[in-house]
Amino acid sequence: MTKGLITTKRIGVLMGGESSERDISIRSGLAVYQTLQELGYNSVLIDVSKDVVNVLKKEKARVAFLALHGGIGENGAMQGMLEVLGIPYTGSGVLASALAMDKEASKKIFLYHGLPVPPFKAVTSNELRVTSKNKDSSLVTRNLSPIFDLPWVVKPVGEGSSVGINIVKEENGLASALEKAFQFGKKAIIEKFINGREVHIGMLGSRVLGGVEVRPSLEFYNYEAKYTSGLTEYIIPPQIDSEVYDKAKESAFNAHTAIGCSGATRVDLKIDESGIPYILEVNTLPGMTGTSLLPKIAQSVGMSFKDLVEEILRLAFKESEGSKTK
Numbered sequence: 001m002t003k004g005l006i007t008t009k010r011i012g013v014l015m016g017g018e019s020s021e022r023d024i025s026i027r028s029g030l031a032v033y034q035t036l037q038e039l040g041y042n043s044v045l046i047d048v049s050k051d052v053v054n055v056l057k058k059e060k061a062r063v064a065f066l067a068l069h070g071g072i073g074e075n076g077a078m079q080g081m082l083e084v085l086g087i088p089y090t091g092s093g094v095l096a097s098a099l100a101m102d103k104e105a106s107k108k109i110f111l112y113h114g115l116p117v118p119p120f121k122a123v124t125s126n127e128l129r130v131t132s133k134n135k136d137s138s139l140v141t142r143n144l145s146p147i148f149d150l151p152w153v154v155k156p157v158g159e160g161s162s163v164g165i166n167i168v169k170e171e172n173g174l175a176s177a178l179e180k181a182f183q184f185g186k187k188a189i190i191e192k193f194i195n196g197r198e199v200h201i202g203m204l205g206s207r208v209l210g211g212v213e214v215r216p217s218l219e220f221y222n223y224e225a226k227y228t229s230g231l232t233e234y235i236i237p238p239q240i241d242s243e244v245y246d247k248a249k250e251s252a253f254n255a256h257t258a259i260g261c262s263g264a265t266r267v268d269l270k271i272d273e274s275g276i277p278y279i280l281e282v283n284t285l286p287g288m289t290g291t292s293l294l295p296k297i298a299q300s301v302g303m304s305f306k307d308l309v310e311e312i313l314r315l316a317f318k319e320s321e322g323s324k325t326k
Contacts, residue, residue: 012061016047019071020163028288029067035309064089075101088320092284096260100282113258119192121146125182151193156184194270201252202297203265208249210297213238236300248277
């Protein structure tokens with residue numbers, strides 16, 4: 001092994017794919033690939049397709065740096081394939097990836113561990129279809145509305161980057177919001193909207209890197225606010241009480257651990273007016289673009305983008321010594 005490099009093996013940077021987050025994944029992949037090249041690693045870009053196994057073999061990739069977001073790249077499917085091929089990869093293992101991507105499953109695990117999550121209700125597309133077959137929107141509201149107060153956040157169970165999310169302020173808007181969410185899967189979550197500050201905590205291995213508070217100029221931190229420069233203000237560290245910040249970091253660490261995550265993750269929270277940090281979700285493959293939060297958090301604690309990429313790679317080899325599927 002060359003001095004200074006973690007590995008001399010060829011690294012395949014997996015990006016793109018066919019999820020709704022393809023464009024962001026490509027941006028993450030290009031940033032990671034360029035950094036690996038500058039650091040002197042033998043690396044290659046791989047745009048994931050149904051032929052990905054053959055491409056990995058053709059390119060002689062022996063390590064996978066996952067820059068995929070959403071879909072099969074983040075739900076455990078890609079991780080399972082790499083396990084079968086015996087290729088070490090960055091990020092969390094099969095089970096942790098699958099659980100984190102399923103918002104209903106992860107919320108139940110958080111509740112089991114005593115971690116606060118917003119009140120929620122899961123709804124299937126079949127329930128909406130059966131309930132609304134007579135086109136009576138009031139019936140949809142009556143049968144599918146949760147027992148907690150408005151406003152509600154309606155989101156697909158298995159998407160990231162706020163794709164398919166809508167805020168419902170009046171009950172008659174529920175059916176429309178659910179229909180939009182079901183464009184991305186057969187199950188949706190209706191979640192109580194938590195009025196408060198939005199804070200994201202970065203995790204790296206078993207350590208808390210720090211956090212960032214996001215203040216979008218739009219209604220909420222949606223896809224456009226996340227990836228359009230200038231639409232969101234980022235405050236590092238978050239402008240919250242130090243005890244509340246410590247509590248948020250502790251909750252993030254516990255969420256990361258409860259799911260069984262490894263590598264780099266980003267835990268998204270909403271902190272209400274009483275200082276309770278509600279966990280929204282854990283992102284097992286956080287963005288690595290110019291506007292992404294994890295690199296911003298890392299930079300705030302003196303870790304450059306190059307340092308971050310190398311540490312993620314180092315953690316992948318550390319995890320591969322054991323079994324990520326445990």
